[in-house]
Amino acid sequence: xGWQKKILRVNLTEGTCTPEPLNMEWANxxxxxxxxxTKYLVEEVDPKVDPLSPENKLIFATGPLTGTPASxxxxxxxxxxxxxxxxxxxxxxxxxxxxxxKFAGWDMIIFEGRSDKPVYLYINDDDARLLPAxxxxxxSTWETEKALHRMHQDPQLRVSCIGRAGENQVxxxxxxxxxxxAAGRSGVGAVMGSKNLKAIAVRGSQGTxxxxxxxxxxxxxxxxxxLAENAVTGQGLPTYGTQVLMNIINELGALPTRNAREVQFxxxxxxxxxxxxxxxxxxxxxxxxxxxxxxxxxxxxGRIARIDKEHFTVINKPEYWGASGGLEYENAWSxxxxxxxxxxxxxxxxxxxxxxxxxxxxxxxxxxxxxxxxYEAGAITDEHTGGVPLKFGSAEALAKMVEAVANGExxxxxxxxxxxxxxxxxxxxxxxxxxxxxxxxxxxxxxIQGMGLTYATSNRGACHLRSYTVSSEVLGIPEKTDPLxxxxxxxxxxxxxxxxxxxxxxxxxxFSTFAWSLEDIQPQIDAxxxxxxxxxxxxxxxxRIWNLERQFNLAAGIxxxxxxxxxxxxxxxxxxxxxxxxxxxxxxxxxxxxxxxGWTPDGVPTPETLQRLxx
Amino acid sequence: MVKRYRNNKENxxxxxxxxxxxxxxxxxxxxxxxxxxYEGRFNPAHSRIKVFAFHDEGRFVxxxxxxxxxxxCRNACPVDAIAIDANTGAKVIVENRCVxxxxxxxxxxxxxxxxxxxxxxxxxxDLCGGDPACARACPTGAITWVDADWTGYDxxxxxxxxxxxxxxV
Numbered sequence: 001x002g003w004q005k006k007i008l009r010v011n012l013t014e015g016t017c018t019p020e021p022l023n024m025e026w027a028n029x030x031x032x033x034x035x036x037x038t039k040y041l042v043e044e045v046d047p048k049v050d051p052l053s054p055e056n057k058l059i060f061a062t063g064p065l066t067g068t069p070a071s072x073x074x075x076x077x078x079x080x081x082x083x084x085x086x087x088x089x090x091x092x093x094x095x096x097x098x099x100x101x102k103f104a105g106w107d108m109i110i111f112e113g114r115s116d117k118p119v120y121l122y123i124n125d126d127d128a129r130l131l132p133a134x135x136x137x138x139x140s141t142w143e144t145e146k147a148l149h150r151m152h153q154d155p156q157l158r159v160s161c162i163g164r165a166g167e168n169q170v171x172x173x174x175x176x177x178x179x180x181x182a183a184g185r186s187g188v189g190a191v192m193g194s195k196n197l198k199a200i201a202v203r204g205s206q207g208t209x210x211x212x213x214x215x216x217x218x219x220x221x222x223x224x225x226x227l228a229e230n231a232v233t234g235q236g237l238p239t240y241g242t243q244v245l246m247n248i249i250n251e252l253g254a255l256p257t258r259n260a261r262e263v264q265f266x267x268x269x270x271x272x273x274x275x276x277x278x279x280x281x282x283x284x285x286x287x288x289x290x291x292x293x294x295x296x297x298x299x300x301x302g303r304i305a306r307i308d309k310e311h312f313t314v315i316n317k318p319e320y321w322g323a324s325g326g327l328e329y330e331n332a333w334s335x336x337x338x339x340x341x342x343x344x345x346x347x348x349x350x351x352x353x354x355x356x357x358x359x360x361x362x363x364x365x366x367x368x369x370x371x372x373x374x375y376e377a378g379a380i381t382d383e384h385t386g387g388v389p390l391k392f393g394s395a396e397a398l399a400k401m402v403e404a405v406a407n408g409e410x411x412x413x414x415x416x417x418x419x420x421x422x423x424x425x426x427x428x429x430x431x432x433x434x435x436x437x438x439x440x441x442x443x444x445x446x447x448i449q450g451m452g453l454t455y456a457t458s459n460r461g462a463c464h465l466r467s468y469t470v471s472s473e474v475l476g477i478p479e480k481t482d483p484l485x486x487x488x489x490x491x492x493x494x495x496x497x498x499x500x501x502x503x504x505x506x507x508x509x510x511f512s513t514f515a516w517s518l519e520d521i522q523p524q525i526d527a528x529x530x531x532x533x534x535x536x537x538x539x540x541x542x543x544r545i546w547n548l549e550r551q552f553n554l555a556a557g558i559x560x561x562x563x564x565x566x567x568x569x570x571x572x573x574x575x576x577x578x579x580x581x582x583x584x585x586x587x588x589x590x591x592x593x594x595x596x597x598g599w600t601p602d603g604v605p606t607p608e609t610l611q612r613l614x615x
Numbered sequence: 616m617v618k619r620y621r622n623n624k625e626n627x628x629x630x631x632x633x634x635x636x637x638x639x640x641x642x643x644x645x646x647x648x649x650x651x652x653y654e655g656r657f658n659p660a661h662s663r664i665k666v667f668a669f670h671d672e673g674r675f676v677x678x679x680x681x682x683x684x685x686x687x688c689r690n691a692c693p694v695d696a697i698a699i700d701a702n703t704g705a706k707v708i709v710e711n712r713c714v715x716x717x718x719x720x721x722x723x724x725x726x727x728x729x730x731x732x733x734x735x736x737x738x739x740x741d742l743c744g745g746d747p748a749c750a751r752a753c754p755t756g757a758i759t760w761v762d763a764d765w766t767g768y769d770x771x772x773x774x775x776x777x778x779x780x781x782x783x784v
Contacts, residue, residue, distance in 0.1 A: 069647045069752065096643075103660065204660065205661065206658065207654070207660070208656065209656055289672075289673035290673050292675070293641050293642035296644060296647070297640075298644065300642065306673070322672070324671075
């Protein structure tokens, strides 16, 4: 148990919903969620397909611990071939939707084909149906959830859907559930839009069970105490959210600023987690209303924020006066320091719009930052932008451009292409801060060397969540390494990648690993699932998943030549801070990394490696 | 020794569930614990305690039966299917008597008696016989199991703390 052992196959072309048993042979090799869904994708989808064609598939997958009392058990992932990168895409989200899908009796939903009219999937336990979505199409994620609650007379329905960005196939559109939780990266929302699938609305009353309830409840209670007593998960994250990092990373000289031209932002303290607690001069209330947990989470790092009613972004717009999902560190960075903006409420507004219309704020902010540099260089002019000066530091430009992307209007169409395609279009590809077409997030690899290797080798394009070596290099978890040296980083990155792949396949949140090691997670998986889930088995599984993803990408035509960083990071030294004068030394790390992985010098898994992992 | 009201079980004070929305983060651990206590599954749909989210205000409010002393549900039940647990004071559904008429769900002013169509019976909080699973599961202290005669005093204390007595006493 742990698994419901049942998946739903939805053929959008034929309009059919068919239950089938979960492939337990694969579940025993890949556990669930990221690993297991990737296995289904690899088996069923030609890696060369156009990501936005009916031949691509879109998988919503839970893990065996999703919807159980294990702390942080909210997670589900959306797996597909991503349109931003052309690589395997796997975006993870929290909230309540994943657990509800599990409670309805399903481990996974596989969408295939394409509907010729807008539809949504309605699930009430065993009853799964495709219904017309004509009246939902064109609506925001917020309006869609409200409309579905009304249409089904069920305020408890949990909804995962796309906004207008997904409908318009913005290449970094995300899938949003529970109003402000998102499977954010790589454009999984654009794939959903390409299939004319607007939403999934689910209600479950079957619950979950685990293999050994007594042992499970005992171990999860014990592990929850570790989270409560840890300084990061017990205090830092609930109080400041991930935004606890803004000042720390800035001081470290690793905060990419103005499209990563600089590594420290003079306005960081104005947009930090601490600043979100400060009462605003205008109305005496802080930006932050409170923290919120995802389902089952005893950390509760989520930010619920409110924009000052008098702020220029929301004057005469009462629909944005209420509390909603606030700034997390990555979003605050991309729409703040990376664009040179220090207006917390403008950034919160842009974040609300990203949630409302299903836009990945990391990619959006980084793309806007590139556009601002192009504007400064004269490659983009007021003529292109419809008269909006795209100046670094302009909160007005941020607010106008997020609206333009959401509406698919004017220059918003260009911004919706992502940084790589935008910079190519305007003749300066070197200004795109991307790897494999995906914008990198809030850690500058000149100041945190391991993150350079992390970005370069991430299977879904630049990403911090594939091997968050910031834990070790900055926070000292599990042990402190020097962020400015490259020695030992290949092994560190490999270990983090493999552990993360295992955690991402369990249903638990990666943030638990600020306090938990895999040794803490393993007994929870072992008690929930049939069979013996040892530490060795989980580590090997993590490595298997990593190699499986790599193979998909290689077959898609993405090879070792794309394990590269933007030129800026390896040729232009950091201009201030502890890393002043340094570039990222990827070349010192990559060959050793390939070797540790058991790959050829070109980055291809050797036959021995594949055989060892049962691939 | 302070003499105070005791329940008929010797040396055991009567306790109440105390619910504090300020502390609730909306994690629903209580709902999982509650449903597991009753049906051996983690199934919020069948939880006797519910957490309601008021999104625009950023508020989460756990809510369940307050165990009225003179209970409306019990008075309304036509088949005497709601009994009083002598140890806890909880109003408890007697499953083999309940006919699923739902009159109690109408009588309850707070809506905390609910109908479960899968069994054709109503369900409500019975305080788990004196050791509520929801309170044990709550990670933030939003749900606590307190001396029944102390309900309200925490809040009174908070207000007392804010009062500047020096100027007025």
